[in-house]
Amino acid sequence: MRPSVKEDTTITVAVEIVDVSKKYGHIFAIKPFSIKLDEGETVAVLGPNGAGKSTLMKILATHVLPSSGIVKIYGRNVFKDGENARKRIGFVTHESFLYDELSVEENLQFYRKFFSVDQEDIREIIEFLNLKSWRKVPAKQLSYGLRKRADIARALIHDPDLILLDELFAGLDEETRNFLVDYFQTLQGKTLLVSSHSVQWAKQLCNRSLFLDKGNLVKDTFSG
Template structure:
């Protein structure tokens, strides 16, 4: 399987604190991987480096064939990111939010209909984001991240704060994205085991275990 993401000897220091300590990993195209570990394990830092939002202290990172340090804008155009905080505007409906973000990608109404259908938001397309439940808002963020048809989705602590039923529903929607490479960080394996085929355990900024296909 061709690699979508390759990290080699990646470190990240914040002053005297070492967030990542020589991480070497490869993620195959189309692979669904969960990053598990306690708070401070380095999960969010690793995802931000892959997303070209943060520069590593040392090591190399290639994302979809691009150097994540030297070709950051190329990387950002090819990926979708959902972080801790929602980027939907409360006063806009789901569809209006998608049209706003889609304007940066040259998206069409067909694109909006496609991502809404993929995330099961048809009933809520004309509802303002500010009144959506937490789970529905997460679906809206996935829809936003899918605009531009990215090859790679990075989901940081995506299931945090969700109940079991909502987590299960969102996992099923993610499972339908069989052509996407997905890396999702989480504290709890039960949230991701239904759609991820590989699990990487981080602890203290290092890879503790790597289980599943590569």
């Protein structure tokens, strides 16, 4: 008789936010709220411009310090053990982190130095994101959609468990949007947060939605 496998029923908390807020001067960008996200969830962070979506994503990515509260990524307090927490995070924002003069492949070679990533991992991510034909092209010569894909490759090169995609669909044509939705749907076991003001595109990818308005978490809904 085979032993029962407890891991199958164990729920791992990927993200825990406890009374987190962010103020700029006297203005709240994020008002205090608490929430938990389980491993493997795909979560849309929705709301109009100025709702606090990007601020929340930057806090989770450890790019911005909250004014209050605690953030844990897979049990690690990101502001006490940030180095280890960041190893499990991949962050894509509307700002590119690629070096203009370097090719796609050279950019990935540069970023792999920060992680235990070998050459085969670079080849795989280039292949998966359909960048092989552009791997030798300098980043500054890429179209917006191709550069976005290259930035995603940069963020995922170390196989992170938590993937943060800030305004993933902004400025992309429908073909590129569909490609990225299909790509992220193939990832197994990853926890995704996708911020967007486009409910249509975010809900194609996500099974849970957090709605922000003026820094308030106003709704938390599940689908399918």
